[in-house]
Amino acid sequence: MIDYQRVLSEITAHCSSSDQKGMIASYIPELANVSIDKLAMHLIDSDKNTYAAGDATETFSIQSISKVLTLAQAFGILGSDIWKRVGVEPSGDPFNHLSLLEQENGIPRNPLINAGAIVVADILVSHLENPKQDFLNFVRTLTGDSNIHVDSAVARSEERTGFRNYATANLLKSFGNLQNDVATVLDFYFHQCAISMSCAQLTKAFYPFMNQGKCLKDRTHLTQTQTKRVNSIMLTCGFYDEAGEFAFEVGLPGKSGVGGGIVALLPGKYCVATWSPGLNAKGNSKLGMEALEKLTTKTGQSIF
Numbered sequence: 682m683i684d685y686q687r688v689l690s691e692i693t694a695h696c697s698s699s700d701q702k703g704m705i706a707s708y709i710p711e712l713a714n715v716s717i718d719k720l721a722m723h724l725i726d727s728d729k730n731t732y733a734a735g736d737a738t739e740t741f742s743i744q745s746i747s748k749v750l751t752l753a754q755a756f757g758i759l760g761s762d763i764w765k766r767v768g769v770e771p772s773g774d775p776f777n778h779l780s781l782l783e784q785e786n787g788i789p790r791n792p793l794i795n796a797g798a799i800v801v802a803d804i805l806v807s808h809l810e811n812p813k814q815d816f817l818n819f820v821r822t823l824t825g826d827s828n829i830h831v832d833s834a835v836a837r838s839e840e841r842t843g844f845r846n847y848a849t850a851n852l853l854k855s856f857g858n859l860q861n862d863v864a865t866v867l868d869f870y871f872h873q874c875a876i877s878m879s880c881a882q883l884t885k886a887f888y889p890f891m892n893q894g895k896c897l898k899d900r901t902h903l904t905q906t907q908t909k910r911v912n913s914i915m916l917t918c919g920f921y922d923e924a925g926e927f928a929f930e931v932g933l934p935g936k937s938g939v940g941g942g943i944v945a946l947l948p949g950k951y952c953v954a955t956w957s958p959g960l961n962a963k964g965n966s967k968l969g970m971e972a973l974e975k976l977t978t979k980t981g982q983s984i985f
């Protein structure tokens with residue numbers, strides 16, 4: 682039996698002594714208020730045992746990790762029709778890249794880059810009665826935790842500075858791949874990204890993705906098709922233009938956010954989340970990636 686607690690404690694002790702912690706994202710000004718020294722890991726195994734190290738119950742801005750959850754909800758609503766509006770290929774480009782969208786006539790490469798996530802946000806705005814609240818409720822239900830909230834200061838901060846997202850949404854609209862107003866869709870998008878969660882909450886939210894759709898309370902919230910398709914998109918597209926590197930180093934499907942969080946999972950075995958706000962040059966948490974590489978190397982457990 683693997684002693685996950687010992688492994689997490691060793692990894693966080695090692696990472697916290699690093700003097701190369703990366704850079705905090707400051708293009709959303711509110712994100713810059715977090716201490717670079719924050720570090721957390723949390724793991725839930727398939728027997729529902731939990732293991733924690735560092736600031737595992739402290740909440741942070743999940744940012745692009747939310748894109749997996751909006752995708753799961755929109756895929757649940759539209760089924761395979763969703764792939765008419767967004768592709769499933771890695772982009773090999775930064776998350777907020779625009780030229781590919783222009784070349785490919787407004788069909789984003791995948792739902793985990795910003796353009797794709799904005800199309801998914803548009804789908805949810807069209808189909809949900811109270812889009813922001815209904816999506817938050819979906820996240821709370823998956824997690825089994827009603828104490829999950831949006832940090833409106835972060836949402837407002839991005840609303841003021843998200844110029845590339847306005848450009849992306851306008852380009853999508855010009856190609857006819859946005860049904861609602863740019864402002865309405867981006868308001869939803871900025872709010873989904875501004876959800877605050879801890880590593881402990883993230884492992885619970887993503888537990889159904891590693892457990893064939895069943896949450897910690899054994900209720901089925903996602904179909905097997907939803908988990909299979911969404912996990913494969915996480916593996917190939919979850920880390921901006923570093924998805925290949927993450928698969929190579931870590932060997933798990935996962936998703937990062939510019940708040941410094943990463944969630945990853947080994948189907949049927951465990952779900953793990955890390956948080957360290959310093960990012961590498963590609964926008965992924967520097968120590969988070971290193972911690973997960975150590976986890977799969979030390980335990981000998983990855984999908985490969």
Ligand code: GLU
Pocket residue numbers: 743744745746776777795839846871874937938939940964
């Ligand atoms: N809200 C951020 C943006 O759209 C999310 C970026 C990320 O976490 O990758 O720029």
